[in-house]
Amino acid sequence: MLRTLFAAIPLAAVMASPAVSGPSGDPAEVLEELIGSTSSYYLTQSEQNLMMMPDNPALWTIEEGEELFRTPRGPNNVSLEECDFGKGPGVVEGVFVELPRYFEDTGEVMDLGNRIIYCMTTLQGFTADDPEIKDIHGSNTDHMKLQTFIASQSNGMPWNNPLDHPLEIAMRDAGEAVFYRRAGPFDFNCAACHGEAGKRIRASVLPHSSNPKEWTKAISWPAFRVGQDNARSSQHRVRECIWQMRYPPIVAGSDLSIALLSYWTDLARGQPAIIPDMKR
Amino acid sequence: MFENKFRVAAAVAALTLAGTYAIAADVDYTAMTPQELAEYLIFEANGFKLDAQVQEESSARDRLVQDELQMVCTETRNNPSTEQAEAIRQAARDTIVYPEGDIVLGDWEKGRDLAWSGFGYRLEPNFDNHERSGPGANCYNCHEFAGDRQGGTIGPSLRNYGKLRASEEEEVSQAIYRLAYGIIYNAHSMFPCTRMPRQGAKGLLTQEQILDIMAYLFDPESPVNNE
Numbered sequence: 001m002l003r004t005l006f007a008a009i010p011l012a013a014v015m016a017s018p019a020v021s022g023p024s025g026d027p028a029e030v031l032e033e034l035i036g037s038t039s040s041y042y043l044t045q046s047e048q049n050l051m052m053m054p055d056n057p058a059l060w061t062i063e064e065g066e067e068l069f070r071t072p073r074g075p076n077n078v079s080l081e082e083c084d085f086g087k088g089p090g091v092v093e094g095v096f097v098e099l100p101r102y103f104e105d106t107g108e109v110m111d112l113g114n115r116i117i118y119c120m121t122t123l124q125g126f127t128a129d130d131p132e133i134k135d136i137h138g139s140n141t142d143h144m145k146l147q148t149f150i151a152s153q154s155n156g157m158p159w160n161n162p163l164d165h166p167l168e169i170a171m172r173d174a175g176e177a178v179f180y181r182r183a184g185p186f187d188f189n190c191a192a193c194h195g196e197a198g199k200r201i202r203a204s205v206l207p208h209s210s211n212p213k214e215w216t217k218a219i220s221w222p223a224f225r226v227g228q229d230n231a232r233s234s235q236h237r238v239r240e241c242i243w244q245m246r247y248p249p250i251v252a253g254s255d256l257s258i259a260l261l262s263y264w265t266d267l268a269r270g271q272p273a274i275i276p277d278m279k280r
Numbered sequence: 281m282f283e284n285k286f287r288v289a290a291a292v293a294a295l296t297l298a299g300t301y302a303i304a305a306d307v308d309y310t311a312m313t314p315q316e317l318a319e320y321l322i323f324e325a326n327g328f329k330l331d332a333q334v335q336e337e338s339s340a341r342d343r344l345v346q347d348e349l350q351m352v353c354t355e356t357r358n359n360p361s362t363e364q365a366e367a368i369r370q371a372a373r374d375t376i377v378y379p380e381g382d383i384v385l386g387d388w389e390k391g392r393d394l395a396w397s398g399f400g401y402r403l404e405p406n407f408d409n410h411e412r413s414g415p416g417a418n419c420y421n422c423h424e425f426a427g428d429r430q431g432g433t434i435g436p437s438l439r440n441y442g443k444l445r446a447s448e449e450e451e452v453s454q455a456i457y458r459l460a461y462g463i464i465y466n467a468h469s470m471f472p473c474t475r476m477p478r479q480g481a482k483g484l485l486t487q488e489q490i491l492d493i494m495a496y497l498f499d500p501e502s503p504v505n506n507e
Contacts, residue, residue: 182354183346187482
């Protein structure tokens with residue numbers, strides 16, 4: 001797959017129409033600047049992934065996502081350009097680093113995934129059972145294409161999820177409580193792996209939740225997971241942690257998952273998002 | 281699973297999930313403490329699949345219900361007061377079931393396999409079938425043992441564990457064996473609010489398996505003591 005990609009990229013660069021944009025700025029540059037500004041085994045552990053970032057397969061996912069975003073779809077045959085991700089209808093630039101946030105129209109704190117579902121449902125007319133709504137994992141799902149495109153328009157921008165509305169504060173604080181709550185057959189909480197600097201699970205260096213410069217890379221999803229050969233979302237990352245912790249499966253998009261994402265985004269506040277990133 | 285998110289905006293969704301809406305509408309997240317809201321989100325708001333299939337007799341929901349130890353270590357963020365720490369140590373000591381008579385080391389090769397294995401107790405979406413393979417002990421995730429495989433660093437390195445505890449004249453004493461057995465069985469007996477799982481006390485490992493892992497740690501033939 002990678003060989004095809006390497007061969008295809010120069011061609012794509014030539015053929016790219018002005019309508020199709022990549023991420024806002026170069027994620028590799030964002031990461032390199034971050035690496036230069038601190039000392040972190042976590043940030044530097046995979047030289048290979050760093051080198052491959054210009055050829056990140058998730059860059060294709062962005063292009064596919066933008067096309068999906070702008071194409072009229074669903075029973076109502078409208079595009080997602082009227083969707084409000086927090087900065088007004090159609091605005092995608094800088095919205096992801098300010099999610100999760102409270103939305104007046106639903107009365108809820110929502111993450112990107114839920115907001116996409118909301119717009120696909122209310123604007124485009126998809127229903128909960130449609131694969132466009134239901135299938136949320138994998139580079140080939142509409143979800144990952146749309147998420148990767150929208151999130152990439154926040155590349156290089158500082159995480160800044162609003163904590164103005166009482167619900168935003170409540171969700172962030174509940175997320176912190178969950179992060180430190182010990183449970184399960186192994187007595188784990190999130191802090192068991194992310195509470196100290198420079199620790200490893202086997203060969204993998206873990207990001208420290210109290211170090212925003214590490215944490216920003218940790219939460220920079222969508223990223224292409226080399227070992228899984230797919231672009232993955234924040235919700236997918238949480239799901240895998242929860243699975244390793246031997247907890248029951250977390251429900252993607254549940255308020256519990258949003259609370260965790262509110263807290264983890266707050267932990268990276270002010271540091272630049274790296275999207276799309278590459279991870280092992 | 282996302283349906284309840286659109287209860288306000290989408291009339292159709294609200295209709296089909298009227299029950300969900302009614303329950304959720306009564307709840308004011310901002311009136312709860314963070315802990316109360318966390319408990320609510322975990323147990324009442326479809327945060328986890330609480331009825332997922334599990335390997336043990338109990339339920340997925342039960343995995344999330346905190347016991348006394350988990351509660352104290354959560355509240356104190358693993359820094360219990362002196363009194364709490366002593367109570368935890370005492371309670372943990374009471375859980376330990378030692379082998380009858382002297383501790384006799386098991387098979388270090390079996391112990392190594394267990395120490396290496398991270399299999400077991402994981403649920404959906406990739407369920408660990410214990411009938412196909414028994415659960416491992418996950419030791420390598422957090423500890424280093426020998427040079428043949430890179431271990432984690434969340435726990436202390438256990439390289440040369442036995443060698444460092446033996447003298448030239450004598451083998452490792454029963455007292456040291458009992459100490460190590462106790463740590464594997466329930467590490468809170470020594471280190472209150474440690475992050476190490478309670479392998480024996482929670483029934484994750486059998487007595488025989490603990491003795492195999494101890495052989496991996498103490499046996500002079502084991503790679504742990506030969507690198």
